Amino acid sequence: MRPYLRDKKTFTFEEIPEDTCFEAGYLVTENSGWRSVTPKIDAQACIGCSQCxxxxxxxxxxxxxxxxxxxxxxxxxxxxxxxxxxxxxIEMERAI
Ligand code: SF4
Ligand code: SF4
Structure with missing residues (x-):
């Protein structure tokens, strides 16, 4: 999968992901700190299917x-x- 497009100054239309989301930093603002639960990925279990x-x-x-x-x-x-x-x-862990 490609790295974040925001690190590039220009990109082609074809580089934009074909899905419902776009990319952090374009449609949302930085919001770290107000989550009440946090997704934690079990790297052993992840098969890289891209559903998430x-x-x-x-x-x-x-x-x-x-x-x-x-x-x-x-x-x-x-x-x-x-x-x-x-x-x-992916397990959702409550912030302490
Ligand atoms: S909880 Fe998962 S689906 Fe929701 S914003 Fe975070 S990474 Fe995305
Ligand atoms: S949805 Fe697929 S890529 Fe995402 S964490 Fe689960 S197994 Fe890994």
């Missing part, structure tokens, strides 16, 4: 080395990624 990437409404998940990675600066803790994961590899 496709469904995350804030576009804060990337697939790196065939594993999901979450940008916690922008994740709002909605839990959709956890619900959609076919391997139950």
């Amino acid at each position: 990437y496709l469904y995350c409404p804030d576009g804060v998940i990337t697939i790196q080395d065939k594993k999901a990675v979450i940008d916690y600066d922008f994740c709002k803790g909605c839990g959709i990624c956890s619900k959609i994961c076919p391997k139950n590899a």
Whole structure:
């Protein structure tokens, strides 16, 4: 999967992901700190299927080395990624 487009000054239309989300930093503002629950990925269980990437409404998940990675600066803790994961590899942990 491609790295974040926001790190590039220009990009082509074809580089924009074909899904419901776009990318952290474009449609949402940095919101780290007000989440009440946080998605934690079990890297052993993750098979890199990209379902969480496709469904995350804030576009804060990337697939790196065939594993999901979450940008916690922008994740709002909605839990959709956890619900959609076919391997139950994402657990929502309550912030202490
Ligand atoms: S949906 Fe689950 S298994 Fe698929 S990439 Fe995301 S964390 Fe990994
Ligand atoms: S909890 Fe919501 S915002 Fe955070 S990574 Fe999962 S789907 Fe995206």
